[in-house]
Amino acid sequence: xxxxALFSLAACGDDGSSTVDAATEDATQxxxxxxxxxxxxxxxxxxxxxxGTIPSAQACANRxxxxxxxxxxxxxxxxxxxxxxxxxTDLNNGLPHSAIYDIPGTATSIPGMVENAYAPASVPGAHxxxxxxxxxxxxxxxxxxxxxxEQKIYALATATVPNATMTTTxxxxxxxxxxxxxxxxxxxxxxxx
Numbered sequence: 001x002x003x004x005a006l007f008s009l010a011a012c013g014d015d016g017s018s019t020v021d022a023a024t025e026d027a028t029q030x031x032x033x034x035x036x037x038x039x040x041x042x043x044x045x046x047x048x049x050x051x052g053t054i055p056s057a058q059a060c061a062n063r064x065x066x067x068x069x070x071x072x073x074x075x076x077x078x079x080x081x082x083x084x085x086x087x088x089t090d091l092n093n094g095l096p097h098s099a100i101y102d103i104p105g106t107a108t109s110i111p112g113m114v115e116n117a118y119a120p121a122s123v124p125g126a127h128x129x130x131x132x133x134x135x136x137x138x139x140x141x142x143x144x145x146x147x148x149x150e151q152k153i154y155a156l157a158t159a160t161v162p163n164a165t166m167t168t169t170x171x172x173x174x175x176x177x178x179x180x181x182x183x184x185x186x187x188x189x190x191x192x193x
Contacts, residue, residue: 041077041185043153045070047112054149054191060133060142063193069138071112074153078183081105081155085177087170088138091188092147096170098131098139101177102160114138118166129170141191151187156180 047070048054059065072086085101103110103126114120116137119127131139141149154177161168161176168176 042075043185043187045072048189050187052189054189059140067140069114073109078155082159083156085154087152089150099129102127146192153185155182157182
């Protein structure tokens with residue numbers, strides 16, 4: 001404390017014109033950054049890489065695909081995470097294709113080919129919204145021209161998404177995810193028909 005006081009006095013000129021207090025400067029340098037963004041999770045898949053190409057197996061049947069959800073794995077999880085949610089979005093038009101949520105906070109991955117059901121057995125505890133195709137679960141790329149897609153994972157401060165039910169829409173879910181978010185990560189790739 002004495003060294004801070006001496007430093008403050010030494011920093012001031014004889015005219016008292018110094019505007020930086022050393023104690024304030026020390027607090028700024030050593031204190032926590034209260035405006036820091038939530039941590040960035042890592043999100044990967046064995047089906048495709050970030051910046052890569054989505055294979056046809058993940059695409060809709062109209063584009064020669066099998067509409068299979070990709071396996072996904074994540075890391076760098078924020079402290080306090082109680083559950084996860086993943087939203088698959090067409091970035092060209094901002095359309096959320098599908099979403100899975102209430103993935104237990106102890107999970108580090110989900111398998112590929114998750115069944116299209118409100119409560120898929122292959123991800124115990126999880127739920128899905130209706131996709132843009134109106135079925136529950138994953139709905140793959142189906143554009144007429146190349147589009148960029150994003151898998152976005154949310155680490156959530158709640159064990160289940162508040163207010164989410166079988167009738168919750170994708171936009172409604174995203175509002176709840178944003179309100180309870182501890183951190184996100186993305187996996188982005190191109191699909192070309």
